[in-house]
Amino acid sequence: MRKKRLRSERITAKDVANELGISAMTVSRALNNRPYVDEETRTRVQQVAKGLGYSPDHIARSLATRKTHTIGVVLPEIAHSFFPEAIRGIEEVTYQRGYHLILTHSAEDAEREKDAIRTLESKRVDGILISTAQTMEDYRIYKQLVKSGVQLVFFDRCVWGIGASCVSIDDEESAKQITEHLIGHGYTKIAHLSGPQRVSIGKARLRGYRRAIEGNGLLYREDFVIESGFHERGGYEAMNRLLDLSPSRRPQAVVAINDPSAFGAMKAIAERGLRIPQDVAIVGFSDDIRSELMPTPLTTVRQPAYELGKRAAQQLLAQIEGKSKPLTQSVVKADLVIRRSCGCNS
Amino acid sequence: MRKKRLRSERITAKDVANELGISAMTVSRALNNRPYVDEETRTRVQQVAKGLGYSPDHIARSLATRKTHTIGVVLPEIAHSFFPEAIRGIEEVTYQRGYHLILTHSAEDAEREKDAIRTLESKRVDGILISTAQTMEDYRIYKQLVKSGVQLVFFDRCVWGIGASCVSIDDEESAKQITEHLIGHGYTKIAHLSGPQRVSIGKARLRGYRRAIEGNGLLYREDFVIESGFHERGGYEAMNRLLDLSPSRRPQAVVAINDPSAFGAMKAIAERGLRIPQDVAIVGFSDDIRSELMPTPLTTVRQPAYELGKRAAQQLLAQIEGKSKPLTQSVVKADLVIRRSCGCNS
DNA sequence: TTGTACGCGTTATCAA
């Protein structure tokens, strides 16, 4: 009498078992296609399970098996074009392999990122993909994670030296390439609007720029490297500082840390009545969707976000399933997209 | 001897309890800030828990409480600007209220959507937010979901008549508004590049267009409504069919189902050597990031995706926590963004 | 204020 609650009760394996007069264990074996089940029994179980509308409880299963078939993703931002594409790549791989995705968002905030990581740990995800927040400086939480046995793969924005894998664009090489592309077209006075030096891509792109300059017999000048950050505003301000130099000291070309920063710089250049690329050439990094639609289309580096997401997910699943060492560094090659802003195709 | 496994064992509430010589129950009470715990005990428990690196197992907790504090999100696509913004809105609300997000992606495929829904149900999410795939025609799965007690809120692309809430843009009203904006500027021959009529927004925008036409004493012509679908390609082809009409029968203005469709149409117009808006005016729908950067910037309807996501999440949480009836219809107002392509600001 | 017994739904293990 007491047991017969409303029909909103969920159907369990036991219900299916009772219906057939067998044990829950056999139901479990039958439905999970395990051996040691009579084929006729299996068929009947499957039919009854379907008839009753049974759906296995993943929560209970996870508690018993200590596997959730779920991976956590921690992103510093969601809305702009790079990360959505990366998510698509991640999702493609995980869906196909039967894993699910818990998405968290740090909003570039270190505390929120730690919070997200702790939550994912509590949710017992099988592994975590992280692209770190810019403000993240305390790496202890990553080390704890690795120590506690959660598989961890960084992507795009990596943290080194803590024994975790990383999948990233070859930022240094790409920055070197695009800078050399300018050098190859005769520019000798080339400035760099740099990213924050705490962030790995900021450092890597600066190194690439510097290697291109010094490797081609040009002079590396500290006053030609101005930190602009990742946004349009910073690019605008940094470019104005360069343009405040006397015309003879000004750069002929600029390598921006990314496309938004380049957009800001282009605005500053236009406001002074200067022409792109005749007076100042400029190149970006990331192939923002707007780059091709600028008054002067922007030469840039295309970052294969989708590919990056796929690779990161593949690496993580390989680690989870014990098929890969947890310390692989994978680099995805980026391509130059030559447009008019660099004055290289005339 | 047997019990002492490797140190990769997870710390449980019992470990913390043993360390202090108390029961696991007291640990649970202390850590969850429940009453009936001596304040000194509570403090000591918290210290030891932290010291041991204890993190509560949400899987076990969920099994015991029948609550996962997790909501599932089903999206037809991930990469383009609308959904990432919506996710951001959803995430903002859920994060703040202590809920987590499982993200799934149907890739506009009905089978994959059903799969996602079944998975989320097995994962015992507390509720689901869905934006349906274009190919989804079998609504039984939604009805089952509602019946089995999972809270359900549709957003942006809704399914009616199955007793679930919906949060959407007021598509009909917005389409009417933008069409009337053209009428108000003297256009009388206005065509519509329509969306698929299976999808609710396709139908709603057509109704809005039609109401504007008929409500202002103009003639509604079937041959001025051409299905273009949601993509650039379809817009291009549909527009070409309109331009194949003899010049005297051609429309003077076009209301496209969305911005990508409008981009395709603009390409078709330009290829024939016609000018926008002088020869053919055009308006879009969705405020794609590229719209403002077109050779002739596109007049469009801005869809507040972030706001929509927030509202949908709020509605879902209200239902989960029993504070709202599971059948609310909420409409988010969209704004016109007037640019040059409609020839309305000269 | 604290502890004990049990259940949540599944699977692992070992016995039948």
Next chain:
DNA sequence: TTGATAACGCGTACAA
């Protein structure tokens, strides 16, 4: 080939 029993780690309901 099948079943009984005991986990998995927590919270609920009650007893102490």
